[in-house]
Amino acid sequence: MEFFVDPNRCIGCQACVQACSECETHKGHSMIHLEYVDRAHSVQTAPVVCMHCDSPTCAEVCPADAIKRTADGVVQTARKPRCIACNNCVLACPFGVPKMETEFKLMMKCDMCYDRTSAGKRPMCATVCPSQALFFGTREQIEQLRPRSNAVNRFVFGDQTITTKVNMMVPKYGRAEYVDVTSAMGEQTIGKNITLNILMDGMYNEEDVQ
């Protein structure tokens, strides 16, 4: 079973954020980030869970060696006895995942609901997500359910290339057009392009771009 994030499907409802705070290991604290990309222009939102990097930057920059990765690749919340609440991991994570919980002087982050997933259950967020922007299942299932997208798990940030346990679903056939409400009213469209070159080249099948 793998985790797949499909921001194209996110409806910004925050069911994941609300459900995350119900998890046994961090009750009352949500580890998910959910933001509008640019609410003035679009209702597009993006959910961010921990991507569970193969070589986690958060762990690499931790001066106290407090951040551990399980044998099955889940990067965990900092170990309480070791964490010195220095914020290095918060600043260094390329996905902006770790949260400093000042109340506990402890870095906390998504651990893919380790208490649930290790017991054969799906993570809370992916179970409740109404649009299944957060999906937990097998690769065969996702390929069958999402024929229009590819699962990507390699990302480039400057000189750093990162591979992750969690997959990002990326449209096969070109980028989504930005649509202003006035465009179908026969009035002038206010166009706007957002380009973030953080995804690996070749994620689009260029010949399929419509």
Place this chain on the structure above:
Amino acid sequence: MATVPDSSELFSSFGPHLNYTSGLSLETGVEPDALVKTHCCFCGQQCGIQLKVKNNQVIGFEPREDFPFNKGMLCPKGVKRYLQGSHPDRLLSAYTRDPNVPGGFSPLPYDEAINRVAAEIKRIQSTYGNDAFAVLTGASLTTEKAYLMGKFARVALKTANIDYNGRLCMVSAGAGNKKAFGVDRAGNPWSDILGAEVVWISGANIAECAPITTNYVWQARENGAKIIVVDPRITPIARTCDLFLPIKPGRDIALFNGILHLMIENNWIDNEFIARHTTGFNDVAAHVKDWTPKRTAQVTGVSERAIRQAAEWWGEAKTSFLLHARGIEHHSHGVQNVLGAINMVLASGRIGREYCGYATITGQANGQGGREHGQKCDQLPGGRDISNPEHRAFIANIWGVKPEELPGAGVDAYEIFRKVDRGEIKGLLSICFNPKVSLPDNNFIARMLDKLEFYVAIDFFLNETAHHANIVLPGSLQEEDEGTVTQIEGRVIKINKAVESPGAARQDWRIIQDIASGIGRERGFTFNNPGEVFEELRRASKGGIIDYSGITYEKIDRQNGVFWPCPSEDHPGTPRLFEPNSWNPVAKGAGPFYFPDGKARFNVAPYSPPAEDVDEHYPLILTTGRVVSQFLSGTQTRRIGPLVDQYPEPRIEMHPQLAAKLGIEDGDLTLVESRRGNIALKAMVVATIRPDTVFVPYHWAGKRSINQLTISAQDPISKIPEFKVCAVRVTKATGNE
């Protein structure tokens, strides 16, 4: 007459206070006493959920993955719904109006409260007649309770005046469906969305109001469907649609007529289906002849190119599913809008087959079941008609009364308040309805509540309408009782009890039976549990269009729900209506639709503008709706901390072009005025709404209630109010508002 007590004292006694996770709910490693399989208490989708129970408290939830509709999925309301239990605002005793105490209400022993209610009912009815006492109910009640309320009004109170808050919800769809199909239910299970080539969504903010349905629509898209969304706003479901038609509010029929015009012109119609299974096509075809693409574009505010594209996709599809919701229904011509949509479906011939469907998206928990068994002013159980002598005789027999003893049709929920104004109604009992927040032009409603001689409210929290009550009776939360509801697809499901009611609070049906007993009419109101009510309801629905007679609690449990009609115990239920060779009690085999000839009806749906169009004084269209984190009048969700934090107060959405013209920037305080009231709201400047329209969600009370501004114009057939269009002006606030 009872005026509302001082608001700050009232607030400190009764809220709304915000409840957050605390105590047992926050502890880790708590082994629950039980995980109760049931359904969410909020919208019409009725997602399966498991409530985690410890020490007679609901302390959290676990996803319920075995219920086929949602398979564990929940929206934020469902996730945090458990916080309505063990709430500091919970009514734990009966209360009486008491001007001498802070907060304005004193606790009263339950039996004494019942006696006072009974005495006032008797006084008002003996002084002014039986119809002077009215009952307002709601579609979040279980079907058992809804059935009991209808019986209570007709048999115990003998009043004609009972109506319910479904009047603000699904009545336009219901009336339209009955005119066209002869029956009022979603035509198809949601699984039929998955294989549709085109999914047409008109006036439905699916992602926020029926979030789980999003996954069905987007899975259809993954399977190759084209999604067409018609809405004045780019809602989250519209963001990734294939074609977006930004319609001007109040012009939906024009669009449907224009699409049908193009379908006929291009022969994108199913002539064989029309000939075999429908009547009235020629009149409709003649009517839509004038709806050329050019005229349609002029009226709807949608470009001609987009209209032609939509017609082509809809016209050429082999399979399709049309969904609509309050966006086309909350209009003074809501029924016509629905008929226009159905005409498009019937002309395509794509109904009653796999992946060929049509449905309204019902709003409330029991929006479907709550409108079927007699709490509507003109209806008796089984979808029967209170004006039909045969129907009256059948139900009178079940209820053990003479047909002539049953009152006739009453009036709709809004008209009940107009009758208060005219002095015809003097007393009111309400349950599961908060009209001071949810009805349009609600300053009028507040005045009418004050005009009543006696008002008793049954609720679990003191909602804003109950502020005007003389007596408040402490009712039950959804998780404190059992019973059935019928969800969005027409599937009858079972709500299971998780905890006992706290304090003197008790199950609503017990309270109603206690009142019946108090007025000396306990005969027929001595049920010992909801199961006994359901058994009577089965018999009362038998042979009716809405036939539950073959449904049992055991069968619901075994099958994970039963779709009505289910006319016998060996019948599995009917997930899809109108299948080619299906039998129904009206057509008796003549055809799949619920008319004696078995044929569906085309209905001419003439366009008319909204009751209040814009002018130079009020130049903008106000439209209203919901946000994902709140539910209806907010009695429950405005008390749940994490949901309030998600969207704390209403804001007014406007397009940057409009904002620039008005000199308003994002976050500015604005003054919004209609002919009926005004409100100060922060601006949310977004390019996702038509520049001639502003949007405000309606969940809040008092000075934050947008229904102070909305218009009480109603559809002449369904009596639904026109929440979706009225004229306003917006200015930047000076700070003195």
